[in-house]
Amino acid sequence: xxxxxxxxxxxxxxxxxxxxxxxxxxxxxxxxxxxxxxxxxxxxxxxxxxxxxxxxxxxxxxxxxxxxxxxxxxxxxxxxxxxxxxxxxxxxxxxxxxxxxxxxxxxxxxxxxxxxxxxxxxxxxxxxxxxxxxxxxxxxxxxxxxxxxxxxxxxxxxxxxxxxxxxxxxxxxxxxxxxxxxxxxxxxxxxxxxxxxxxxxxxxxxxxxxxxxxxxxxxxxxxxxxxxxxxxxxxxxxxxxxxxxxxxxxxxxxxxxxxxxxxxxxxxxxxxxxxxxxxxxxxxxxxxxxxxxxxxxxxxxxxxxxxxxxxxxxxxxxxxx
Amino acid sequence: xxxxxxxxxxxxxxxxxxxxxxxxxxxxxxxxxxxxxxxxxxxxxxxxxxxxxxxxxxxxxxxxxxxxxxxxxxxxxxxxxxxxxxxxxxxxxxxxxxxxxxxxxxxxxxxxxxxxxxxxxxxxxxxxxxxxxxxxxxxxxxxxxxxxxxxxxxxxxxxxxxxxxxxxxxxxxxxxxxxxxxxxxxxxxxxxxxxxxxxxxxxxxxxxxxxxxxxxxxxxxxxxxxxxxxxxxxxxxxxxxxxxxxxxx
Numbered sequence: 001x002x003x004x005x006x007x008x009x010x011x012x013x014x015x016x017x018x019x020x021x022x023x024x025x026x027x028x029x030x031x032x033x034x035x036x037x038x039x040x041x042x043x044x045x046x047x048x049x050x051x052x053x054x055x056x057x058x059x060x061x062x063x064x065x066x067x068x069x070x071x072x073x074x075x076x077x078x079x080x081x082x083x084x085x086x087x088x089x090x091x092x093x094x095x096x097x098x099x100x101x102x103x104x105x106x107x108x109x110x111x112x113x114x115x116x117x118x119x120x121x122x123x124x125x126x127x128x129x130x131x132x133x134x135x136x137x138x139x140x141x142x143x144x145x146x147x148x149x150x151x152x153x154x155x156x157x158x159x160x161x162x163x164x165x166x167x168x169x170x171x172x173x174x175x176x177x178x179x180x181x182x183x184x185x186x187x188x189x190x191x192x193x194x195x196x197x198x199x200x201x202x203x204x205x206x207x208x209x210x211x212x213x214x215x216x217x218x219x220x221x222x223x224x225x226x227x228x229x230x231x232x233x234x235x236x237x238x239x240x241x242x243x244x245x246x247x248x249x250x251x252x253x254x255x256x257x258x259x260x261x262x263x264x265x266x267x268x269x270x271x272x273x274x275x276x277x278x279x280x281x282x283x284x285x286x287x288x289x290x291x292x293x294x295x296x297x298x299x300x301x302x303x304x305x306x307x308x309x310x311x312x313x314x315x316x317x318x319x320x321x
Numbered sequence: 322x323x324x325x326x327x328x329x330x331x332x333x334x335x336x337x338x339x340x341x342x343x344x345x346x347x348x349x350x351x352x353x354x355x356x357x358x359x360x361x362x363x364x365x366x367x368x369x370x371x372x373x374x375x376x377x378x379x380x381x382x383x384x385x386x387x388x389x390x391x392x393x394x395x396x397x398x399x400x401x402x403x404x405x406x407x408x409x410x411x412x413x414x415x416x417x418x419x420x421x422x423x424x425x426x427x428x429x430x431x432x433x434x435x436x437x438x439x440x441x442x443x444x445x446x447x448x449x450x451x452x453x454x455x456x457x458x459x460x461x462x463x464x465x466x467x468x469x470x471x472x473x474x475x476x477x478x479x480x481x482x483x484x485x486x487x488x489x490x491x492x493x494x495x496x497x498x499x500x501x502x503x504x505x506x507x508x509x510x511x512x513x514x515x516x517x518x519x520x521x522x523x524x525x526x527x528x529x530x531x532x533x534x535x536x537x538x539x540x541x542x543x544x545x546x547x548x549x550x551x552x553x554x555x556x557x558x559x560x561x562x563x564x565x566x567x568x569x570x
Contacts, residue, residue: 044338160384166391181444
């Protein structure tokens with residue numbers, strides 16, 4: 001068949017499909033949905049024929065474009081909504097964390113070791129703390145948690161809980177996202193980011209240990225600590241998983257390992273950043289509130305225990321396909 | 322169609338329907354322009370939000386409106402690209418303007434996961450950063466890693482694309498067919514049997530000839546001078562005749 005005859009014979013189908021693609025691009029339903037699968041298969045055949053018979057780039061490019069667009073519409077993923085969320089938190093997230101437990105523990109240590117070390121130096125060699133903590137931070141800590149400290153400085157700065165929550169979301173989630181992103185540099189960025197956070201937070205806490213009002217500090221931090229710290233550690237761990245794909249790709253090509261590890265890291269990243277985001281309203285509203293200290297401490301300890309149990313036990317066993 | 326694949330950047334993908342389609346990845350330059358348009362738009366959005374919350378600050382209290390501004394800045398900075406790429410099927414306004422689209426390497430549209438990954442890793446791509454341009458927590462950068470990664474990969478993927486398994490393609494075919502293409506050359510059969518690749522070469526010569534200068538056309542048919550028996554302008558005409566015959570019969 002000559003090209004002209006081929007075009008003449010099939011033109012109506014192509015035009016119909018082109019119209020359907022245009023309608024779908026505008027997010028409206030096309031007129032005859034039922035005809036689309038048949039037309040699509042037909043145009044796939046036409047494209048293959050046109051390529052094989054070398055009907056020229058112009059025709060092939062046009063058919064190619066229609067096929068790609070229509071294929072995209074046919075294969076668009078469907079949002080599962082609520083049940084998808086339940087599946088994520090009930091299974092996907094804790095399972096993904098368990099699957100990467102070694103990396104998570106490494107990141108856990110990378111945060112907590114410098115943190116605890118700096119608290120220890122408060123009792124032996126406080127000079128380290130003054131060296132690590134920028135002077136503005138020392139002033140802030142002194143104002144908030146010093147012997148005569150009044151109130152938490154972020155709240156002081158913004159004057160109300162809602163703005164403080166906005167600040168916490170922006171600041172903390174950005175830190176979490178960044179430590180994930182920098183993980184792509186062979187994992188160094190993520191581990192460094194966590195270590196840095198450990199040093200700075202450890203020095204801040206150490207400062208208060210050395211010369212401040214410990215009770216006020218721990219009462220403020222207790223409730224949201226588990227969400228925030230674990231969330232940041234998990235985001236860093238997700239970044240490290242991606243970085244390790246480049247360091248230790250196993251039997252895959254580095255580029256394929258990167259994609260595979262990206263898939264493994266994604267649930268950890270989503271869950272971790274949601275935890276950090278959830279910490280913000282707690283930190284903004286609950287933590288500075290006048291709830292008794294005992295309640296806040298209990299909530300804080302329960303939070304850590306609950307997350308430990310969640311990551312250890314939830315989502316095990318049921319192996320539905 | 323093997324020979325042309327070695328020369329151009331087209332990515333061949335075989336669909337489940339049993340047909341091969343070609344994706345045309347876009348290089349760093351059009352993507353950079355699209356990015357600048359997007360950044361401009363995101364900046365305008367942010368300014369708009371700021372003015373809006375400043376305006377209603379009288380009613381809800383300025384402290385609260387600062388909170389909203391911070392949330393809006395966070396949402397725009399990290400969410401602008403992701404939301405557009407998912408909800409507009411891979412096209413942010415800047416990409417739409419430049420005729421680009423983000424797709425998975427399989428050609429399918431990007432989902433939430435892929436869009437989330439590629440736009441978080443953007444932070445690594447944009448290094449080295451510009452600290453003095455930063456606006457509170459919003460930093461911008463030179464995209465040195467992104468550009469380097471684009472230039473080192475066959476599909477022009479930045480680091481975020483590599484992690485999320487996506488690529489940026491031209492949305493519409495980028496083939497230029499000028500009116501000169503319709504100049505009719507009498508079709509004439511080739512003097513001998515051609516292989517498939519050779520036939521493709523002749524057909525593509527006919528299609529692309531209008532986009533080249535006359536001397537370039539003559540240069541391209543020069544190696545065929547001995548076989549065709551003519552060179553220079555007559556050689557070009559002869560090659561066009563063969564190509565037209567192959568294409569239309």
